[in-house]
Amino acid sequence: MKKINRYSTKTGLWALAMALVCIIGSCKKNDGYNKEPVSTDKAKPGVVTNVQVKNFNGGAYITYDLPNSENILYVLAKYNINDKTARETKSSYYTDTVAVDGFADVKDYEVTLTTISRANVASDPVKVTVHPNTPFYKLVKPSLTIATDFGGVAINALNPNRKDLGVILIALDNSTKALEVADQHYTNTDTISYTVRGFPSVPTKFGVYLTDKFGNLSDTTIVTLTPLFETQLDKTKFSVYKKASDSDIGYGWELPYLWDGKTDGYSNGWHTQPGTGKPLQCTFGLGVLTQLSRIKIWERPLEYAFFHGNPKNFTFWGSSKESPADVVLPASASVGTVVGDWVNLSNYRYPNPPSGLQPGFTNGTDEKFVEAGVDFVVPTSAPPVKYLRLLVHDTWGKGDVTHLMEVSVYGKPQ
Incomplete structure (x- = not known):
């Protein structure tokens, strides 16, 4: 067995410790920046x-x-x-x-x-x-329009260069008797089109203007408009109107659950039966002939958000008949198409996850978006209807079933 030289080992450890002390002692505190001047040359530089x-x-x-x-x-x-x-x-x-x-x-x-x-x-x-050319907020302003809509006003503009812009709506405040900011909408889409609701159906002074990311403001368009009357239809008057072409029900999620007021992911909604080969569709009565303004839907939330059987592309068809006859509707049709007793009210696509994440990898922001429900506007050119038929073309999960938690319908009863 080799004998250890304890003296040399101790001396080596001592030397190592002293070296570490020297290294530590030579270190300077780093404040995150160099306090020394970049240059000591104080001469005035030349000009461009x-x-x-x-x-x-x-x-x-x-x-x-x-x-x-x-x-x-x-x-x-x-x-x-x-x-x-x-x-x-x-x-x-x-x-x-x-x-x-x-x-x-x-x-x-x-x-x-x-x-x-x-x-x-x-x-x-x-x-x-x-001498700058016309700034983009001024280029967009001539296309900016404000018009009467159900429960408020519709605002439209063209932004072909997709610049960051703010659309500011002002309205006469009854308490201050002044035009106050009622809505602020920021976007960089090429087409600006949305509705601001919550106004009574009385003549109201509105104004709308644009702002850019630098704080520049366009001139203001001032108009007096009377929003169209809008109310939420009474769901107690809704009724099942099941026809032969409608989907069979799956898992006990009967159609009346679609208007029971429950939007959480733990209650029942409407759910179709897989493997039937039928269109993904349901039909129900509104109880009153109505000029529709919008239809709000709540897709299945939580882990089903932007997934599984939640509708992605779909169409609402309507009928004003007292007892509309059943018919197999086309998988694709333009708005206003009439097939038997049914008219295509509009074709819709559920929005992509607001987080920008891919479906299947969504986050809490996307779940909250689903839980809040999404409005789908019915064109003012659509005729009044008494029955609705929802036809789902495809789902986020691309399967043969679909499901929804809740639907609310708005408009002006006739």
């Missing part, structure tokens, strides 16, 4: 030259030649985009262009360019004039 401007919608690209110096850190552009907002834009030493944007109007604006050194010393200012 050969400045040129290329305008675009709401802004401009400014190109230039940098002074011949390795001590330059960036070029700073300062400018006012409207009568109350100042902006700054920086462009690094490695590029010859700075973009300035957010301008409110089509007119001359002054931009001040300064070269900043690595020692944070600014050059003399160079002033340049830009």
